[in-house]
Amino acid sequence: MRTPPSSAPSGKAKTDAAWSASIRLFHWLIAVLIFIQFAMGWLAVGWRLSPTKINLFVWHKSIGMLILALVIARLLNRLARPTPPLPADTPAWERAAARWSHALLYVLMIAMPLTGWVINSAAGIPFRIFWQLPLPALIAPDKHTAEVVALVHFALGIALVALLMLHIGAALRHHFVKRNNVLRRMLPSRRLVK
Numbered sequence: 001m002r003t004p005p006s007s008a009p010s011g012k013a014k015t016d017a018a019w020s021a022s023i024r025l026f027h028w029l030i031a032v033l034i035f036i037q038f039a040m041g042w043l044a045v046g047w048r049l050s051p052t053k054i055n056l057f058v059w060h061k062s063i064g065m066l067i068l069a070l071v072i073a074r075l076l077n078r079l080a081r082p083t084p085p086l087p088a089d090t091p092a093w094e095r096a097a098a099r100w101s102h103a104l105l106y107v108l109m110i111a112m113p114l115t116g117w118v119i120n121s122a123a124g125i126p127f128r129i130f131w132q133l134p135l136p137a138l139i140a141p142d143k144h145t146a147e148v149v150a151l152v153h154f155a156l157g158i159a160l161v162a163l164l165m166l167h168i169g170a171a172l173r174h175h176f177v178k179r180n181n182v183l184r185r186m187l188p189s190r191r192l193v194k
């Protein structure tokens, strides 16, 4: 009896494996929401006091809470399955940089909404997510705490922007300089090249 032909050498097959459809969906959905979220945050803070400013904040806080829920679901989904390994020729420092920067991105994607939630609680402003669901307060109202945590929220935002610039730069380097499948395997279309 013939044994079935193996599809490819195992190392190659693994390196060419794409991220699962759910991981790719989470990645791009959350990325788009985070870009909108930065625009909303800066717009809302700079807007003159008016009903529009209040609406911008409702959108900002609502999208922020949606991001928190999606990131938790993404983490559970991510921990449940194996991840595609980096190309075999990736140096050790790049593997470590990828691991640590991805972990830090997850930490910041959780810390941003949590600090926002604390500001909202400390400011004592009643707020309903998408005008519907009341958000419970995490702490009692306190003006000083609200101001300090707003600074932390801002600083974490700057850290996230800086890390995202590195992240996007690294993805583009893989694609245009190293010419491997690292960006392609995260794209929705999943067209890998040999």
Ligand code: HEM
Binding pocket: 034, 037, 038, 041, 042, 045, 060, 061, 062, 063, 064, 065, 067, 109, 112, 113, 114, 115, 116, 117, 119, 120, 150, 151, 153, 154, 157
């Ligand atoms: C990934 C999620 C989030 C991101 C990236 C983000 C980003 C930002 C940014 C860039 C600003 C402007 C900072 C400034 O100029 O001072 C801001 C302000 C603010 N955000 Fe968020 N935010 C997120 C989630 C949330 C959530 C979930 C809430 C509340 C439930 C929230 C509440 C606020 C408030 C109250 C301010 C105004 C702070 C102030 O008075 O200076 N944010 N956010």
Ligand code: HEM
Binding pocket: 027, 030, 031, 032, 034, 035, 078, 083, 086, 098, 102, 103, 105, 106, 109, 164, 167, 168, 171, 172, 182, 183, 184, 185, 186
């Ligand atoms: C707010 C924007 C973004 C966030 C928060 C983000 C976050 C992340 C995280 C946490 C991972 C690790 C996946 C995991 O281990 O579960 C990842 C992977 C990846 N991201 Fe992003 N990302 C963003 C935007 C982008 C953009 C704009 C690009 C492309 C230019 C990109 C390209 C990639 C690629 C190629 C990977 C896979 C790396 C690998 O296979 O090892 N990301 N991203």
